[in-house]
Amino acid sequence: MDAISQNSANQGNPGNPENPENPENLENSTNPKNSSNSVNPSNEQKKIVEAILFSSPDPLPITKISKMTKLDSKVVEKILKELVEEYNSRDSSIEILELGKKFLMRVKPEYYSYTEKFAEKDMDRGTQRTLAVIALKQPILLSKLAKIRGNKCYNHVKNLEELGLIKSEKKGRSRILTTTRYFAKYFGLKSSDPEEIRKMLAERSDSGLQAWLKEA
Numbered sequence: 001m002d003a004i005s006q007n008s009a010n011q012g013n014p015g016n017p018e019n020p021e022n023p024e025n026l027e028n029s030t031n032p033k034n035s036s037n038s039v040n041p042s043n044e045q046k047k048i049v050e051a052i053l054f055s056s057p058d059p060l061p062i063t064k065i066s067k068m069t070k071l072d073s074k075v076v077e078k079i080l081k082e083l084v085e086e087y088n089s090r091d092s093s094i095e096i097l098e099l100g101k102k103f104l105m106r107v108k109p110e111y112y113s114y115t116e117k118f119a120e121k122d123m124d125r126g127t128q129r130t131l132a133v134i135a136l137k138q139p140i141l142l143s144k145l146a147k148i149r150g151n152k153c154y155n156h157v158k159n160l161e162e163l164g165l166i167k168s169e170k171k172g173r174s175r176i177l178t179t180t181r182y183f184a185k186y187f188g189l190k191s192s193d194p195e196e197i198r199k200m201l202a203e204r205s206d207s208g209l210q211a212w213l214k215e216a
Contacts, residue, residue, distance in 0.1 A: 041079045045071060049079045050105075059102035059163060099182050100164025109188035123159070130156035134166055134177050135201055138194045143174040 048069055053060065062080065066073040080096070080103050087096045093111045097104045107115050123131070130153045134140055137148075145153050157177065160166045164182040168175040181192035189200055 039074060039078065041071075041075050041082075045069070045075065046079050046082065049076060050083055053083070053096060053103060053105040056105075059097075059099050059104040061102050065103075097186060099186065100162060102163065109186075123163075126152060127156040127159055131160055131165060131183075134160075135179050135183065135197060138178045138198065139176050140178075141171065141174045141176055142168065145177065 049065060049071075052065055052068060062073050062076050065071075065080075066076045069076065071079075080098075084096045084098060084103075087094060087105075093108050095106065095108050097106060130145070130149050133145060133148055137144075142154075142157065145157070149156070157166065157168070161168065164180055165186060166177055166183065167180050168177050170176075178194045179192070179197055184190075184192035184197060189197060191197065191200070
């Protein structure tokens with residue numbers, strides 16, 4: 001059999017592994033598990049990650065999204081970066097925020113007043129109050145914060161550090177707490193300087209943030 005005849009025979013044989021119409025090859029090209037190893041995510045994969053972010057009231061780490069979607073973590077990371085850029089470029093009231101190593105889709109702070117009755121909170125009220133105290137009194141010793149907020153503040157501080165909203169540095173037997181650039185980004189503040197943040201918070205009247213400050 002000559003080369004042309006052999007090639008025609010191969011193409012006509014659906015069981016041939018080199019035949020693009022082989023069912024196994026078709027399955028491999030469409031199966032999300034197989035495509036998850038690709039560095040270039042598909043549009044469908046991006047939609048799935050976007051849907052998960054939209055549905056979650058809590059910030060999600062890459063590892064959790066990867067486990068939920070069965071996509072490789074590198075693919076998830078690339079999708080998240082693309083989504084962040086896309087939402088940043090839109091003239092939209094919605095944004096995707098990176099908090100430490102977690103990602104959160106939420107309404108921008110300037111639109112809180114229209115949605116606060118319906119939206120789920122990223123943090124419980126106790127954690128919100130603790131964050132408000134830190135923001136207003138920073139830099140503040142953890143030991144002093146505990147006197148103001150009680151022992152429950154230790155868990156609050158741990159959660160806030162995981163979210164990347166505050167940072168702590170060791171000072172003697174205690175730790176000193178300040179807000180981070182993620183805090184400024186979270187609340188739509190122009191500066192991440194702790195002193196500037198204190199001044200801005202005293203002047204701002206955004207309903208969501210202002211309510212926390214009053215309660216603190």
